[in-house]
Amino acid sequence: MMPQPASPFPTVAPSDDAAAGEAVPGTGRKRPRPGERRIQILQTLASMLEQPDADRITTAALAARLEVSEAALYRHFASKAQMFEGLIEFIESSLFTLFNQITQGAGDGRDHARRIVLVLLQFAERNPGMSRVMVGDALILEHERLSARMVQLFDRVESQLKQCLREAGDAEGSTTATVDAQVRASALTALALGRLQRFARSGFKRSPTEHAEATLALMTV
Numbered sequence: 001m002m003p004q005p006a007s008p009f010p011t012v013a014p015s016d017d018a019a020a021g022e023a024v025p026g027t028g029r030k031r032p033r034p035g036e037r038r039i040q041i042l043q044t045l046a047s048m049l050e051q052p053d054a055d056r057i058t059t060a061a062l063a064a065r066l067e068v069s070e071a072a073l074y075r076h077f078a079s080k081a082q083m084f085e086g087l088i089e090f091i092e093s094s095l096f097t098l099f100n101q102i103t104q105g106a107g108d109g110r111d112h113a114r115r116i117v118l119v120l121l122q123f124a125e126r127n128p129g130m131s132r133v134m135v136g137d138a139l140i141l142e143h144e145r146l147s148a149r150m151v152q153l154f155d156r157v158e159s160q161l162k163q164c165l166r167e168a169g170d171a172e173g174s175t176t177a178t179v180d181a182q183v184r185a186s187a188l189t190a191l192a193l194g195r196l197q198r199f200a201r202s203g204f205k206r207s208p209t210e211h212a213e214a215t216l217a218l219m220t221v
Contacts, residue, residue: 049129109168
């Protein structure tokens, strides 16, 4: 069975906060437990990114959505760039955990490559706000290191695909396994990026997994 992508972050319900935190004087509310506010900030940022017509998200808008002050945000993150880094870390951790499960499971290298791309597309479909981070749309006016980090992530994806496909070619006795794997891995990565861009820029209307399995089968023959 193929591993399934997760939705963003552990769920932090208001009732959990109320049960565990200390009372905030004069408000009737409870303070979240340590670490929970950080998760709430990232959850809310991801949720705001899911709005198809969302402009650049400001810390003021994020604080307003959470009903806290901007100063409260900066107690958990030194900058908005660090908040986006938190989202990117979640993307990296989630995807490569799933990729490792795939490569350690049943199937040959070609099958693993197909599953890796499919899982990546499924992850974006289940986490629309994250797809805007993955293609860089949400990072255009943010710190350049964030966009560079996403480029590095897809370089890692391409390397993972290349390794899977090279192993498949070697197993079949191909004399051009390395070159073939490089070409196919590049094409598969471009396919994934193109589908994520179409998904994000269509306002999440065009599914990135549309005919994905049939397309991947054709590209990895």
